[in-house]
Amino acid sequence: MAMSYRELATRPVLAWCVVTAAGRLPVAMAPLALVFLVRERPGGYSLGAVLAAAYVIGEIVAAPVLGLRMNAERARPQLVAGLAVGAAGFAGLGLAPDAHPVVLAAFALLAGAGPAAVPGGLRALLTSLVPERAVTQAMSMESVLTFGIWAAAPALATGLALGVDPAVPLLLQAVLMGFSVAGLWLLPAGWSAEPQGEGASVRRALLRAWPVYVLGAGALTLLALAELILPALLEQRGIAIGWAGPLLAGFSIGSAVGAFVYGLRGGRWPGPLPVQSVVLVLAVSAGVALVALLPWTAGIAITLAASGLLMAPAMLTRNLALREILPPSALAAGYSVMYAAVGAGYAASGTLAGGLLKVVAPSTAILCGVGLTVLLTVVGAVGERRSARRAPELQEEAASEVPDASDGSGGAEEVERKVRR
Known part of the structure; x- marks a missing residue:
């Protein structure tokens, strides 16, 4: 409960x-x-x-x-x-x-x-x-x-x-x-934290979580698009650029509300965390793409707020999935790698947007950025699916690395812990 x-x-x-x-x-x-x-x-x-x-x-x-x-x-x-x-x-x-x-x-x-x-x-x-x-x-x-x-x-x-x-x-x-x-x-x-052994073990655990980082980077490319290209998009639509601040504030408020609502049920939402994350990121991608196409200020405001509502749960599911994958001793490192990955995603999207704005309209630049997000999401989802298929092999490996339960050293509990991860 x-x-x-x-x-x-x-x-x-x-x-x-x-x-x-x-x-x-x-x-x-x-x-x-x-x-x-x-x-x-x-x-x-x-x-x-x-x-x-x-x-x-x-x-x-x-x-x-x-x-x-x-x-x-x-x-x-x-x-x-x-x-x-x-x-x-x-x-x-x-x-x-x-x-x-x-x-x-x-x-x-x-x-x-x-x-x-x-x-x-x-x-x-x-x-x-x-x-x-x-x-x-x-x-x-x-x-x-x-x-x-x-x-x-x-x-x-x-x-x-x-x-x-x-x-x-x-x-x-x-x-x-x-x-x-x-x-x-x-x-x-x-x-x-549970004993983690050599640093190489921590690095292996972090490397196995790479699909989570890719999906996290994909989600932040959408935030970069919303923040960096919105002023140019408003000018393209003939909307006062002063609306950029209130529109982005609506996105942030929507995100805060989304995070609060997601936590109300304690994470008990349909589907496993990886599926939730993919669905949410794709939904936010659709919202940002719609922002690029809408000509009305009210429509852009509503769509951005709705996208923000889904953005926070998308990031939350990534962090929760990371917590399921990594042992406690590697959590700080895993969260830090995620921090770097989403920062890199933001920077990459900003660089792409800056380059595209020199040759295409802002709406087209946003759609190109959405395409990058969808690509990263697909790559991350495929990686997580492959990791799930390898789970039986990892279970056998975990069982072979721990002591036998018959020696009284808690081997059964250790097997259960490693299999769970």
Whole structure:
């Protein structure tokens, strides 16, 4: 029986929410804050794009590397170090806004790379704070919190940069990450994990989960399309570009509602998680494609909100599927690899969109991006189907690697655990 959201309102979970919000708000503010920091320089917007790219590259490269090195039972020192490095990077940007572009790029890279594995570690920590039957609700709550942060971050970064000073958002980001560091002592030092053996075993487990990463990357390409091409699409339709903000806010609100609704039933929806994920991503793809074809503002708004409603459950099913596949000791690394994969999907879609907009209409660029998403979804779905067919072989392998139950060493339980995974 699934728990209600009300039962998640425990002191450890609420402390986790505060720490997570303080650590993720700087991440959500970063791209726009970097653009505003240098926009008044000659070629400022181009430099801002380069700094944002450096930040994202730091995240993508560092997330799997640092995630693999995270010690599940003693994760706090690594989480503290990551957030502290991120805070230092943001502080450097805020305190030296007139520095040479190479110096600013180095600070941006540091700010992105330092805390790249923190979201994965915090997600693994969250699932250890609640009973097994409440994991879906907990991850749904995390998704609602995340989409709320991403909805508020652009307005906060813009307001501070234009209303106070372009360096203020970066300094605030440094302070927030420092606050998140202090808050980690309100949480457990780590989470319990089953012995995983050599690092090669962890890497093999992560590699076997590649279809999950591909599907996650496919879902984020849709978000990139919605955010990056929408202003150009509105201009093509003769709609005031000022509608872009409210339309994207509707998408984020729809996503938060979708995450909440998905968690109400504790994940008890028809079909296994991989099937749910594929269906949801394809449904969002259809919605984004419809946005490219509709000529009316109201129609675009309704379609974007409906797409957002399905986007959050699509991502949730990916994270829940990853949790089923990986052992506890590899969860932080798995979530970090997922973080890098979806970041790469976002970046790839943005690059594709930027190139296509030079040669085709915005509506056509969106349809091409949707085609990329469908391709990634098909590849991931085929990969998961092949993995399911190999399950009997993996069960035999798991059984052969554990001790015999007759020696009293718990072999039967170990076989059951490995077969389940």
